[in-house]
Amino acid sequence: MNKTNLAVLAAVVLLPFVVRPAIASEIWIFAIFGLGLNLLMGYTGLLSFGQSTFFGSAAYVAGWLLKHYGINVFVALGVGVGVGAVSAALVGYLCVQRSGIYFIMLTFALNQLFYFIAYQWTSVTGGEDGMPGITRPEFLGIDFKDPLAYYLFVSALFLFSLWIMKRIVESPLGKILQAIRENEVRAEAVGYNAPRFKLLAFVIGGAFSGLAGVLYAMLFGIVPLEAIGFVTSGNVVFATLIGGSGSLYGPIIGSFVFIWLSESVSTLWARWPLLLGLAFVIVVMFLRGGVVEAWTRFWLWQSSRQKI
């Protein structure tokens, strides 16, 4: 086991002692969401500005089933992953036909389409009031209503997701997606059907978003309309960029920074998004690799200083 894995594990263990378990859970949920986006944004070079489509759809569908039928918690997760993947396949199929700014606008426009469906369909989604009353059914006698038990559940799923994503980015698929990001024309010329692979990245990213969506719905017991709105899509992009896109662990750090700022600083200072904006500007101007790059640079600087 290497140092990074150890650090992640230590963070999982220590986090509930530092912040409330609910916030700790939210951090890992958002990290799962970010892992999915990063496969698209960091590895494939596709800036999807509509990830909340998959997050929100999964939260609504699984939330509705939980609320009305009290389905098994793992069935709910499966439904979330499935809805996330299927909605991503639909959206992705349309989006990968275009590139650049048109691609981004398409992800955004389709996100808006899903948003307005949720907004209008009040009998199911509750519209602006959200969909409340989502339960966390117990499993094998474990009561997930206990915040710490739910935290353990979420963090186990987070570690599992991280492991899966690690396998994916280290597989030939990970290399192919990066090749498409680096040079799509050449990737096609050596024999890869780029749109097909982009769609695959969408579906995988959507599955991760869906998992995050269900966990989110169960965490708060409600699916607010914002869960499928463009602000949520933007937040995950911001968080991933701040943490460092293109690095496997970037979205995790980004999620930590983002959720921690929004939950703790927001109680002290209502204008906390200013800080976020500042962090974003710094990243875009000076640190394209986000916190991960800052960290590596710091250690390089440290080690070079020690040599002198």
Add this chain to the structure above:
Amino acid sequence: MAILETENLTKAFGALTAVNGITLKIEAGSLHSIIGPNGAGKTTLFNLLTGQFPPSSGRIVFDGKDITGTPAHRIAHLGLARSFQRTNVFPAFSLLDNVWVAAFACNASWKGFLWSKTDYYPEVAERARQALADVGLSNQADQLAREISHGEQRQLELAIALAAAPRVLLLDEPAAGLSPEETRKMVALVRGLKGRYTIVLIEHKIDIIMSVSDRISVMHFGNLIAEGTPEEIQRNPDVRRAYLGGVAEAA
């Protein structure tokens, strides 16, 4: 036997006919060069052969099969690989990863590509290393493609095409922008590949063409104006007028 043939291949971009009714036969195992002044339509011909875009009319036959209109990503799997005139590599990848990706694309099986580690495919790694060795870049396998010299990038460009283990290699000006020293190296490289692959070569430098080619086709304003052995081409009056003429008169 001809491995690659075109019949009346034509590509028009609006009013401009870049490739006009080209009928070409590339013999298996030969080195067939395509020459012509700038804008003669040579690169467009390559783009048609490799499915970058479909022809306006005409047919392309590869190994007895009609491949007209086959998209680029499928062409590579048939055994037709190309290099580009403008260096077209994966800049943030190591040299080994550049060729690895190309080698994997044409691997017999993609089984487990979603899940297995990249080192699960020893035959791909072997082909990738061989491709780097063939162009003399083995020692720099771990360097990033954007950090090597232009000359080395041209070699890498060729290695990516080789990594696909193609039957036909289409080389679009492999010596573009190279110094005389680097050009000599590249010519030696191409000569070394001769016989192992069927090669179609686009080149401007006439001395290279004359020394390595088995056959030469001459294009001028989208048309094929002559074809033959290097000696025949040098004697051909049309070619002298259209292409070599300018050089000969100046000399």
